[in-house]
Amino acid sequence: MTMNRHLDDSTLMSFAAGALPEALAVVAAAHVAVCPRCRDELATMEMLGGALLGSLPGAAMRSPAPAAPEIERHSSSRPAAAPPPINQGAAVGEVPAPLARLIGNDLDGLHWRWVAPGSWLRHVPITSGRLHLFKCSSDVALPEHGHEGSEITMVLRGTISDGTGLYRVGEVCDIDENVEHAPVAGTDGCICVVAQDRPARFRSLIVRLTRPWHGM
Amino acid sequence: MLDLPITSGTGGDTPLSAHRGIMADLLRRIAERADPAAFRELYEAYGPRVKAYMMRQGADAGTAEDLARNLRIDRLRREVPWQELPEGRLTEASSEPLPDDAMAEKERQERVQAALAELPLEQKDVVTLAYLEGLSHSEIAERLGLPLGTVKSRMRIAYQKIRQGLESLE
Numbered sequence: 001m002t003m004n005r006h007l008d009d010s011t012l013m014s015f016a017a018g019a020l021p022e023a024l025a026v027v028a029a030a031h032v033a034v035c036p037r038c039r040d041e042l043a044t045m046e047m048l049g050g051a052l053l054g055s056l057p058g059a060a061m062r063s064p065a066p067a068a069p070e071i072e073r074h075s076s077s078r079p080a081a082a083p084p085p086i087n088q089g090a091a092v093g094e095v096p097a098p099l100a101r102l103i104g105n106d107l108d109g110l111h112w113r114w115v116a117p118g119s120w121l122r123h124v125p126i127t128s129g130r131l132h133l134f135k136c137s138s139d140v141a142l143p144e145h146g147h148e149g150s151e152i153t154m155v156l157r158g159t160i161s162d163g164t165g166l167y168r169v170g171e172v173c174d175i176d177e178n179v180e181h182a183p184v185a186g187t188d189g190c191i192c193v194v195a196q197d198r199p200a201r202f203r204s205l206i207v208r209l210t211r212p213w214h215g216m
Numbered sequence: 217m218l219d220l221p222i223t224s225g226t227g228g229d230t231p232l233s234a235h236r237g238i239m240a241d242l243l244r245r246i247a248e249r250a251d252p253a254a255f256r257e258l259y260e261a262y263g264p265r266v267k268a269y270m271m272r273q274g275a276d277a278g279t280a281e282d283l284a285r286n287l288r289i290d291r292l293r294r295e296v297p298w299q300e301l302p303e304g305r306l307t308e309a310s311s312e313p314l315p316d317d318a319m320a321e322k323e324r325q326e327r328v329q330a331a332l333a334e335l336p337l338e339q340k341d342v343v344t345l346a347y348l349e350g351l352s353h354s355e356i357a358e359r360l361g362l363p364l365g366t367v368k369s370r371m372r373i374a375y376q377k378i379r380q381g382l383e384s385l386e
Contacts, residue, residue: 009375010368014353017346021354044328048378051328052347056265061281065259149354149364176365197354 005171007031007038011152016045023129023195027152027172029098030193034170094156096170099193102126103133107157107191116140129197136160136185142192149198151175156193159186269348324382331381339374342367 007015007028014020015028032038095105102124103110110133112120118137125131133156134142142160153160153173160167162183167173173183183192245254271280332340345351345359353371357364 008368008372010353010371013343013371013375014346017350019346019350019352019355021352044379044382045375047325048328048332048343048375049347051325051332052344053265053269055329055332056268056348061260061263061267063281065256065263176368197352 005165005167005173006035007152007172008174009041011150011174012038012041013045013048016042016049021129021197023126023131024150024152024197026098026102026126026131027154027193027195030096031152031154031170031172033096033098094169099156102131107133107135124193129195132194133191134194135189135191137189138185138187140189141182141184142194149196151194151196153183153192153194156191158188158190160184160190160192161186327381327384328378331378335374335377339370339377342370343374346371 011020011024011028012032015025015032020028032042094107095103103122110122112122112133112135115121118140119142120135122133122135123131124133136142151174153167155167155169155171157169159169160173160183162173164173166186167183242254242258245251246258267277267280271277332343335343341360342356345356346353351359353364353367356362357367360367
């Protein structure tokens with residue numbers, strides 16, 4: 001377990017390997033987009049992937065190399081390829097590009113569902129894992145829960161604290177299974193994105209009973 | 217079931233680490249002028265590895281070879297349909313390294329290879345399952361019958377060792 005406000009090395013490695021479930025990968029990509037330290041580590045981990053591929057014993061190829069014209073077509077189309085769209089507009093910086101692709105740039109314009117006094121939820125459809133946005137008023141706790149899998153929380157606005165310290169915009173809390181986790185919004189409230197690879201175990205009976213309604 | 221762990225590129229295979237500088241040159245020749253000779257050389261070096269990788273992912277030999285010929289590994293990554301590169305990284309990656317940087321890069325790659333070779337089997341297994349079979353932490357835990365926390369800690373320790381191998385260069 002790490003509480004160092006960066007992604008855990010094991011999370012980054014899985015991300016570099018392309019093996020992180022999509023919900024976690026979205027939040028990892030969002031953090032990497034704003035964190036030079038994690039970007040550097042990721043570069044090393046990607047090199048490790050190349051080293052592993054290079055160390056594979058080869059399987060004999062039955063066909064000769066494809067003809068050159070195919071390569072020419074690929075290479076000539078390269079310069080025309082547009083770069084991926086970068087986060088632009090009024091909310092630049094608030095929603096990192098990998099997340100903005102899914103929810104847009106306007107956190108205030110999202111349709112939020114009320115879950116408790118001072119607490120709102122937005123479910124983000126995703127193919128693998130679970131992805132939610134939480135919005136909490138000042139000093140309101142996110143629902144307390146433990147995990148059967150991994151969870152990454154990233155602060156998009158305001159601050160949260162969870163007993164191990166304060167997390168600011170762009171920082172992540174990347175925690176292991178079996179960790180009871182009850183972050184509380186700071187004085188200005190917070191908006192966080194929370195990714196899980198499996199459903200969380202909420203301790204509150206009310207939250208557990210109403211979970212289908214919340215989409216959690 | 218696929219065999220683990222992978223072995224290093226010995227036994228008749230030329231280790232690619234010996235040719236990193238040459239590889240960079242080949243890629244440049246292909247990118248700049250679609251050099252057919254450079255492509256053939258690259259294909260002969262990497263095609264068999266990519267084919268082997270695809271077969272590890274469950275493809276039969278014919279499909280694996282077709283895939284290797286098309287060299288579109290990234291499209292086949294499971295679970296994560298896209299992983300966006302942060303702003304600026306594409307530019308950095310495509311810029312041609314200065315000779316000194318290229319030497320440093322080569323040395324870094326050699327250190328990574330050496331550290332990988334030194335890893336205990338239990339650590340190398342989790343790293344290999346993630347990178348070469350695309351398994352998530354939970355899937356690795358299920359495959360090996362280990363708690364999730366153990367899988368993560370083995371990956372962390374493996375990376376720390378690789379990191380230590382690189383730190384002596386910095």
